[in-house]
Amino acid sequence: MLNFVYHTPTKVYFGKDEELNVGKIVAGFAPKKVLIHYGSQSARKSGLLDKVKKSLDNENIKYVELGGVKPNPELPLVKKGIELCLSEGVDFVLAVGGGSVIDSAKDIANGAANPETDVWDFSLKKCVPGKTLKKGAVLTLSAAGSEMSDSCVITNPETGEKMGYSCACNRMDFAIENPELTYTVSPYQTACGAVDIAMHTIERYFCPGEATYLTDAIAEAVIKSTIKAGNDCLADPNNYEARANMMWASSLAHNGLTQCGRSYMLTVHQFEHEVSGMYPEIAHGAGLAALWCSWARYVYSANISRWTQYAANVWNLDVDYEHPERTVEAAIDMQENYYKSIGMPTNLKALGVKEEDLEKLALNCTRNKTRELPGYKTLGYDDILSIYKMSYNAD
Amino acid sequence: MLNFVYHTPTKVYFGKDEELNVGKIVAGFAPKKVLIHYGSQSARKSGLLDKVKKSLDNENIKYVELGGVKPNPELPLVKKGIELCLSEGVDFVLAVGGGSVIDSAKDIANGAANPETDVWDFSLKKCVPGKTLKKGAVLTLSAAGSEMSDSCVITNPETGEKMGYSCACNRMDFAIENPELTYTVSPYQTACGAVDIAMHTIERYFCPGEATYLTDAIAEAVIKSTIKAGNDCLADPNNYEARANMMWASSLAHNGLTQCGRSYMLTVHQFEHEVSGMYPEIAHGAGLAALWCSWARYVYSANISRWTQYAANVWNLDVDYEHPERTVEAAIDMQENYYKSIGMPTNLKALGVKEEDLEKLALNCTRNKTRELPGYKTLGYDDILSIYKMSYNAD
Numbered sequence: 001m002l003n004f005v006y007h008t009p010t011k012v013y014f015g016k017d018e019e020l021n022v023g024k025i026v027a028g029f030a031p032k033k034v035l036i037h038y039g040s041q042s043a044r045k046s047g048l049l050d051k052v053k054k055s056l057d058n059e060n061i062k063y064v065e066l067g068g069v070k071p072n073p074e075l076p077l078v079k080k081g082i083e084l085c086l087s088e089g090v091d092f093v094l095a096v097g098g099g100s101v102i103d104s105a106k107d108i109a110n111g112a113a114n115p116e117t118d119v120w121d122f123s124l125k126k127c128v129p130g131k132t133l134k135k136g137a138v139l140t141l142s143a144a145g146s147e148m149s150d151s152c153v154i155t156n157p158e159t160g161e162k163m164g165y166s167c168a169c170n171r172m173d174f175a176i177e178n179p180e181l182t183y184t185v186s187p188y189q190t191a192c193g194a195v196d197i198a199m200h201t202i203e204r205y206f207c208p209g210e211a212t213y214l215t216d217a218i219a220e221a222v223i224k225s226t227i228k229a230g231n232d233c234l235a236d237p238n239n240y241e242a243r244a245n246m247m248w249a250s251s252l253a254h255n256g257l258t259q260c261g262r263s264y265m266l267t268v269h270q271f272e273h274e275v276s277g278m279y280p281e282i283a284h285g286a287g288l289a290a291l292w293c294s295w296a297r298y299v300y301s302a303n304i305s306r307w308t309q310y311a312a313n314v315w316n317l318d319v320d321y322e323h324p325e326r327t328v329e330a331a332i333d334m335q336e337n338y339y340k341s342i343g344m345p346t347n348l349k350a351l352g353v354k355e356e357d358l359e360k361l362a363l364n365c366t367r368n369k370t371r372e373l374p375g376y377k378t379l380g381y382d383d384i385l386s387i388y389k390m391s392y393n394a395d
Numbered sequence: 396m397l398n399f400v401y402h403t404p405t406k407v408y409f410g411k412d413e414e415l416n417v418g419k420i421v422a423g424f425a426p427k428k429v430l431i432h433y434g435s436q437s438a439r440k441s442g443l444l445d446k447v448k449k450s451l452d453n454e455n456i457k458y459v460e461l462g463g464v465k466p467n468p469e470l471p472l473v474k475k476g477i478e479l480c481l482s483e484g485v486d487f488v489l490a491v492g493g494g495s496v497i498d499s500a501k502d503i504a505n506g507a508a509n510p511e512t513d514v515w516d517f518s519l520k521k522c523v524p525g526k527t528l529k530k531g532a533v534l535t536l537s538a539a540g541s542e543m544s545d546s547c548v549i550t551n552p553e554t555g556e557k558m559g560y561s562c563a564c565n566r567m568d569f570a571i572e573n574p575e576l577t578y579t580v581s582p583y584q585t586a587c588g589a590v591d592i593a594m595h596t597i598e599r600y601f602c603p604g605e606a607t608y609l610t611d612a613i614a615e616a617v618i619k620s621t622i623k624a625g626n627d628c629l630a631d632p633n634n635y636e637a638r639a640n641m642m643w644a645s646s647l648a649h650n651g652l653t654q655c656g657r658s659y660m661l662t663v664h665q666f667e668h669e670v671s672g673m674y675p676e677i678a679h680g681a682g683l684a685a686l687w688c689s690w691a692r693y694v695y696s697a698n699i700s701r702w703t704q705y706a707a708n709v710w711n712l713d714v715d716y717e718h719p720e721r722t723v724e725a726a727i728d729m730q731e732n733y734y735k736s737i738g739m740p741t742n743l744k745a746l747g748v749k750e751e752d753l754e755k756l757a758l759n760c761t762r763n764k765t766r767e768l769p770g771y772k773t774l775g776y777d778d779i780l781s782i783y784k785m786s787y788n789a790d
Contacts, residue, residue, distance in 0.1 A: 001574075001639040003410025008403055014655070015398025179396075211636035214620035214644055221612030228608065241606035244396040248655060249609055257652075260409070260643060 001212050001261035008255045010148045011174045014248065016240075018176045019048065019138050022094070023055030025174055029134045031092035034063040035085055037105045038096040039070070043140065048181065052096055052138060064088050069097065072280050073104035075120055075156045081108035085133070086115055093135040095172075099144020102137050106152040106170045109133035113169075123154050123163040132169035138176045141185060142247040143193030143285060145200055145254025147175035155277060162277030164269075177251065179243035187234055191342040192285025194230030194246065198223050199288045200253040203269060206299075206306065208376055209262030219258040220313045222249055230342055267373050268295050271387065274364045275353060282351050289344035290351050293336045294391035300328050302377035307331070336395075347394035358388045396607050396656035403650045405543045406569045409643065411635075413571045414443065414533050417489070418450030420569055424529045426487035429458040430480055432500045433491040434465070438535065443576065447491055447533060459483050464492065467675050468499035470515055470551045476503035480528070481510055488530040490567075494539020497532050501547040501565045504528035508564075518549050518558035527564035533571045536580060537642040538588030538680060540595055540649025542570035550672060557672030559664075572646065574638035582629055586737040587680025589625030589641065593618050594683045595648040598664060601694075601701065603771055604657030614653040615708045617644055625737055662768050663690050666782065669759045670748060677746050684739035685746050688731045689785035695723050697772035702726070731790075742789035753783040 013021065026034060034056065036049070043049045044067070056063055066081050084090065085108060093112075095105035110129040111119030121127050137147045146152070150171050153164040185193070201222045209215075226249045232242030252258070272287040300307045308324045311317045311331035320327045336346050345351050353361075362385035363369065373379040379387070408416065421429060429451065431444070438444045439462070451458055461476050479485065480503060488507075490500035505524040506514030516522050532542045541547070545566050548559040580588070596617045604610075621644045627637030647653070667682040695702045703719045706712045706726035715722045731741050740746050748756075757780035758764065768774040774782070 001410070001636055001643075003413065005406065005408055007406040009406075011400065011402040011404075013400055015396070018398065211640070213623065214616065214640045214647070217616030217620055218613050218647075221609065221616050225609035225612055241396055244656070245606070245609045248396075252609070252613075261639070 002209050002263060004260050006256055006260055007168070008148060008171070008257070010172045010255070012148065012177060012251065013174065014177045016178060016180060018178050019051060019181065020055060022052055022136075022138055022176055023057070023059040023061060025176070026056060026061055026092060026094060026136065027059040029092055029173070031061060031134065033088055033090045034061055034092045034094050035081065035090045035108065036063050036065045036094050036096060037069065037081060037101055037108065038065075038067045039098070039101050040068070042184075043096050046184065048138070048140065049096060052094070064090065069101045069104045071100050071283065072155045072162060072276055073100045075154055078104055078107045078111060078119060078154060082111040082115070082119060085112035091133055093133050095135070095137040096140070098139065098141025099146040102144070102146040102172065103152045103154060105135055105137070106146070106172075107154050109135045110169050120156060122165050123156070125165055128167050129169040134173050136174040136176070137172050139247065140181045141189070141193060142182055142243070142250040143196045145197065145250045147172055147177065148251040148255035150256070151254070153273070155280070160277055162273045164273065175251070177247050179240055179247045182243050182247060183238050185237070187237070188343060189283070190233050190237070191230065191344050192283045193250065194226055194233070194342065195285035195289045195339065195344055197246070197250045197253045198226045199268065199292065200266070201226070201258045202292075203266040204259040204262060204264065205310065206375065207259070207263045207265055212261040215258060215260045215262060216309070222253050222258060223314050225249055226253070227338060234342055263374070265374055267375055267379070268292050270365055270373055271295065271384070274361045275348070275351070277364070278357060278361065279351070279353060286345055286351060289339045290346060290348050291387070291391050293332055293346055294387050294394055296332045297329070298383065298387050298390060299375065299377045300332070301325065304328065306376065348388065348392045353392065355392055358392060359385060361388050397604050397658060399655050401651055401655055402563070403543060403566070403652070405567045405650070407543065407572060407646065408569065409572045411573060411575060413573050414446060414576065415450060417447055417533055417571055418452070418454040418456060420571070421451060421456055421487060421489060421531065422454040424487055424568070426456060426529065428483055428485045429456055429487045429489050430476065430483075430485045430503065431458050431460045431489050431491060432464065432476060432496060432503065433460075433462045434493070434496050435463070437579075438491050441579065443533070443535065444491060447489070458489075459485065464496045464499045466495050466678065467550045467557060467671055468495040470549055473499055473502045473506060473514060473549060477506035477510070477514060480507035486528055488528050490530070490532040491535070493534065493536025494541040497534075497539070497541040497567065498547045498549060500530055500532070501541070501567075502549050504530045505564050515551060517560050518551070520560055523562045524564040529568050531569040531571070532567050534642065535576045536584070536588060537577055537638070537645040538591045540592065540645045542567055542572065543646040543650035545651070546649070548668070550675070555672055557668045559668065570646070572642050574635055574642045577638050577642060578633050580632070582632070583738060584678070585628050585632070586625065586739050587678045588645065589621055589628070589737065590680040590684045590734065590739055592641070592645045592648045593621045594663065594687065595661070596621070596653045597687075598661040599654040599657060599659065600705065601770065602654065602658045602660055607656040610653060610655045610657060611704070617648050617653060618709050620644055621648070622733060629737055658769070660769055662770055662774070663687050665760055665768055666690065666779070669756045670743070670746070672759070673752060673756065674746070674748060681740055681746060684734045685741060685743050686782070686786050688727055688741055689782050689789055691727045692724070693778065693782050693785060694770065694772045695727070696720065699723065701771065743783065743787045748787065750787060753787060754780060756783050
């Protein structure tokens, strides 16, 4: 087990009607003024935004608003938010939405607290924010896990770069998680969320690190529960228990719990960020589903025992010890079939990626052949291009 | 799934040599003066106390010391600690030890921050501390989980009462967890720790609350990993991976993770607190082992499907759906045999409890027949006395 630091300070208020307490919770931070940050029209249309404002009004909390966050949140809106915070004296950022809104809110809070720094420099990892504004989230989508994570992914539309950075300042002070707020999430977005959640855990599971059987068993618990919750949410969008397990899995999958004692690199996420960076209309979860099985088939032989453990404990397969690769391939097939069954793509072609872009994707992913992706099998440019091609040509 | 609040702000520094960074970590809090709080002689003899002091010296941090914490930490030493903090201007409490030292440190920090309140009133739940001193722990024993929990259990030797209280102020700001520091823990104390850790999770598992399959699966992961780690630690006390899994399980079992969405009452702990309150020489884990199987046999029929789930997922039993009670009893027998195999008692007689004290224990546990213990089966005085008697007469 590798040494690790575990710190998940975000206070989670989980369950029915918890969003009605947002005013009281924010009042605990005694803010001068709040920025309410949200996405397109759904938070407004559903009435959630009104509920949030009423709750703040009840506590006499002043606020300004900034909507318009798009999936794959973009730098220009972040900069607009920072300017608004500075001009209005905002000292608290409240995200009302899913991972994109929360990531945008994190970047705004970091940028506004460090106005001397170009906020894009955080994404470029040129520097780390040393301070941030207080911030919280009312979660409306079970997927990215940003509500409890220390990561933030922003796209710069000028350069086409989609960059993630992780730091302590990216932790939300609180997250309000009412599963009922996800009843209206479409089947496609629900499936994308299930993929993203499971993938946050699966990716950590396949990072190097030995004898972490407690972490492994917790990861297996998260993966299996997410698969079950995904099926149940799709069968009945108003199944509270399914939505609740999905939402809680979203937070636990990405808050650090499932990486304790293991090294940490979300490899398939790196592949996917390039895809949805170049094709912004592609949902992150769908991109992950399209890529994962090809990555898995390319790398599993580098650590066959890890993969047979996965096959046995997640997919309940009996291990064929004479031909363990058969067990592993059966597990990958099962996962691929699961993706198909919930309406997810399992190849890049289905997502509209063009074959002539594959080399460019591999170049971007390796930062023009200047980086490799670590793991049980280290992946260089040729490997990465091979995986993109496999995924393009997969079923 | 019931609504819940989840908040585990304690920052954990886990792994080899992490205790050498204690000075730098404490310096981050810029304390005026630190109280180093520890137990008997083991922290001194092992050289750990010297390492801690040297690390503080390197950062020019001033400190005073107070040792002498006993298992089942007592109120008089807490009061002495509070006086020391007030007279010396201490604003940071550093616990070096296991759960008893950490609980004593928590109570000192709460008492010193609220000098107008009698600290015992917190234990009596007459009031809740609204503020506390900053505090951290260097953990030397995998058992109580106090390093990440919000609970604190103190004994008042004048009244014989052993009382626990839970509140946000009881969370440590940080915990340093180096599994190597537990290599010298005796087989008996190691086994007691394994019981205590598993029991923190098992007790939550059997609290009412439905459709928490993510929480359930995580709980099963913690229980099974603890059983494995317990066996491995006893087979080889210097097995780093076993000690590491045990230590991390200790923190996760009691930080709130395994109760999300379920009601919360550690019933068998209530039984045991009376036993080790009356017989202070009895180790908490040993008392739990002696009581649990009798409690289990008394209550399981109140929710047979919960118990068959436990039997299947923790003890890998095939459920006999015609006679599910056979499956449950087989699982309880397996747990009893596990306790025996690691040298734990499975009845109160073996612990030296006198038969004539059983009624007094039941009276104390019900606060003189003024409270019942909730759960799938509510337990009143007669039930509780029956369980004490079953446990007295068990194998």
